[in-house]
Amino acid sequence: MIRVITVVALFAAGSAHAIAPDKLYSMLAPSIWRVVASDSAGKAFSQGSAVVIGPETLLTNCHVLAKASSFVVRQGAVSVPAKLQYIDIERDMCQISAPTLKAPAVRLGDSDKVAVGQRIYTLGNPLGMELTLSDGLVSAIRKDDKQAIRYLQISAPISPGSSGGGLFDDDGALIGITSAGMDKGQNLNLAIPIGWQRELAERSRAALAVYASGARSAAGSAAGTQVAARPSTPPLRAPEVGQRPPPSAPAPATAAYAAIDDINKLLAVNPFARAAYEEFLTRPLPRAFALGVPRGWWSAWTTTPKNPADDPNPAVRVLTGCERFHNSPCVLYAVDNVVVYQPRQPRQRATPPTGTP
Structure with missing residues (x-):
């Protein structure tokens, strides 16, 4: 009897802070806003959500803001212009500022x-x-x-x-x-x-510093100035004729599914991978990008993996990492500046033989 009472008491103590769903909704709803992104012509083309975490400050996913020239946060009839404050594309976390927003922080x-x-x-x-x-x-x-x-x-x-x-x-x-x-x-x-929000400001400043350094390096090279830094976004180039991947790398497909920077073709395969793929395109060569089946993604670059036990070839390492993380099969989408992915062709039913042998 004592044991039963003890268990019940512990269960009650563990549930003491739980809030009923209707009360929780009333408490949190004022802090959840809709993000509406618009193009340069002012036409809305995508939307998502954001959470108020401080005065005039919200968190959202970076892929919600991808390609946006401007965006607002809305709730009901209230619409407030917002701007980007911190960005971490690799983790898909962005912090935005909405001056004049009157909403409680969670x-x-x-x-x-x-x-x-x-x-x-x-x-x-x-x-x-x-x-x-x-x-x-x-x-x-x-x-x-x-x-x-x-x-x-x-x-x-x-x-x-x-x-x-x-x-x-x-x-x-x-x-x-x-x-x-x-x-x-x-x-x-x-x-x-x-x-991740604790590291967002620092990671955002570091990423922007790398981007600015790359832009300056590219400008200096164009002016004939010798610089040591490499631009953060390498120029796209076709593979050299006769170029072959390392022996351990999967062989590229013979017919390209898409150009390396054709985001729309990528989204036809995986509509959630935009931000990750755009970040992959900024990585130095060699690099590789994989897609999970049915969903997910992974990227790898350089021949010096963080884990020395991993394969130095990004095209091999990316598949291993993708399948290990998602616990499901993955396919190679891009290697360096070439899309190697090919959609599966529907199986054709075999035609039974006719006539007599």
């Missing part, structure tokens, strides 16, 4: 303490349907080679437009930013950990 949680099986809630704008609340569980915690959290896998349903929305624990603390889903899976969705 409380930041600790994504390092997230556990598989804990209940979570998502709040965002799937397909433009403002302030949609969903619930589910943390299905898995996906880590990189250094055992750092890369993604929080969740069972709560999300859709296009949910990108940049909030992932909350049952106490209403923000533990992640909803980022991607797998269309062919059953509630297989991903969020990036909120812990």
